Amino acid sequence: MIGLDVGTSFIIASSYDGDDIVFKDFRDAFYVIKPNTPIAAKMVEKGLKEKIFIKDENGSFIILGKDAIEKAVERNETARRPMHKGVVSVKEKEAKRVLAYILKEVVGKASKKGEKLVFCIPAQPVDQEDEDFDVGYHEDVVKTILSEVGYDARSVNEAEALCYAELEDTDYTGIGISCGAGMTNVCVMLNGEPTIVFSTTKSGDWIDRMSAVATGEPDSVVQVEKEGGGFTIGEPNDNPVLSAVASYYERLIEYTAKQLSAALSGHKSLPKFKDPIRIVVAGGTSQADGYVDKLNEKLLEAEFALPIEVVKHAEDPLHSVAKGCLIAASILE
Amino acid sequence: MESSVIIIICSLLCSHIIFFSAGIFLGFMIPKGYSQEVSRAPVSFLKSQKEKDNHKIQIDDKKVVLNVSTDGLEKKFDKITEEKKTKNNISNSVNKLKSMKGK
Numbered sequence: 001m002i003g004l005d006v007g008t009s010f011i012i013a014s015s016y017d018g019d020d021i022v023f024k025d026f027r028d029a030f031y032v033i034k035p036n037t038p039i040a041a042k043m044v045e046k047g048l049k050e051k052i053f054i055k056d057e058n059g060s061f062i063i064l065g066k067d068a069i070e071k072a073v074e075r076n077e078t079a080r081r082p083m084h085k086g087v088v089s090v091k092e093k094e095a096k097r098v099l100a101y102i103l104k105e106v107v108g109k110a111s112k113k114g115e116k117l118v119f120c121i122p123a124q125p126v127d128q129e130d131e132d133f134d135v136g137y138h139e140d141v142v143k144t145i146l147s148e149v150g151y152d153a154r155s156v157n158e159a160e161a162l163c164y165a166e167l168e169d170t171d172y173t174g175i176g177i178s179c180g181a182g183m184t185n186v187c188v189m190l191n192g193e194p195t196i197v198f199s200t201t202k203s204g205d206w207i208d209r210m211s212a213v214a215t216g217e218p219d220s221v222v223q224v225e226k227e228g229g230g231f232t233i234g235e236p237n238d239n240p241v242l243s244a245v246a247s248y249y250e251r252l253i254e255y256t257a258k259q260l261s262a263a264l265s266g267h268k269s270l271p272k273f274k275d276p277i278r279i280v281v282a283g284g285t286s287q288a289d290g291y292v293d294k295l296n297e298k299l300l301e302a303e304f305a306l307p308i309e310v311v312k313h314a315e316d317p318l319h320s321v322a323k324g325c326l327i328a329a330s331i332l333e
Numbered sequence: 334m335e336s337s338v339i340i341i342i343c344s345l346l347c348s349h350i351i352f353f354s355a356g357i358f359l360g361f362m363i364p365k366g367y368s369q370e371v372s373r374a375p376v377s378f379l380k381s382q383k384e385k386d387n388h389k390i391q392i393d394d395k396k397v398v399l400n401v402s403t404d405g406l407e408k409k410f411d412k413i414t415e416e417k418k419t420k421n422n423i424s425n426s427v428n429k430l431k432s433m434k435g436k
Binding site: 013016017019020021022023024025026048051052053054055056057058062064065090096097099100101102104105106118123134136137140141143144145154156157160161164165168171172187191192193194195196197269316319323326327328330331332 | 395405430431
């Protein structure tokens, strides 16, 4: 069985290997080079030796993963993504084809027909009414692709999967916040049952976009600088890109805390927790220095509706959702 | 004042009271935040796997997923992913969740 985190920035598969769990990480990005002449095509292919790429029948080269970001940065451009804000783009035809190729390569063929696979999907956002945002369509596209390679694929909410992975100690009671690149997903869980799920469409990509506008750099350059670290959220930095990133991070966390407080305040499905609750945070965007402390601070400022026991970072923030998906797949067996 | 005028005034007043009461009743019956996604109670992953009894006749107007062909793409690499292994520490979680869900 397989767990699969289909994210905007990373696609991560999880599976058992004897006494171990194996995570297979893929950087969700691609970059297309279309040479104009056969000689240029040969030169490009030679230059791509050792890189991960596919050759399209129309003569173009599609570079995949980390190599795509490197190549885009080299050319002062921005790498493309097969997904946008947590879902496959409805309009982008090429993106869907690339996503299909990537997913099939990451999970491989099912070991037997009907092998169980659980993948994550985002919740409906509270801050966007967009025709392009269609979770149902995204789910169907991913299911179709995975069924072509023999899987019985089911979906689970992203933050629900995070709760399965991280809230065992509290009998699966608490709040999971998955801070991805495209979205922030939230699940309030009581004894293993999700009571409230929602998402916001502002997360890591928003920081990249806003910092790129502020500094005049391409998004990919900002993304690479941001992932290199060397900044603390809310603190000034000598590097102008990192300084912008640190500022926008603080604004993002404040926005997320306010959305969370507003969504839960007076919600009719909000359980009456008998103890202060645990909030667990995961996802690539949460890995920045000071994220968890700042979130705790902003939740208190936003007069969060529930008493908080602790705001905790997941043990392995990048793999928590994939782990939760594998747990969900294991329960189905 | 003629008795017919009094009757008309009384019936008008009664009808106003009836419509006002009906309005209040409907206001309580329709759930608050009806149009907001966030107010919908989510369905647990495991519950959603069970067959649903759906007696309503509805047309499926979801977007159709057409075949996403990956033909014509020539592979030029050995391995697409980076692998990381960790100790299997999820069997307790699986067992606990199974017992909580009564599986």
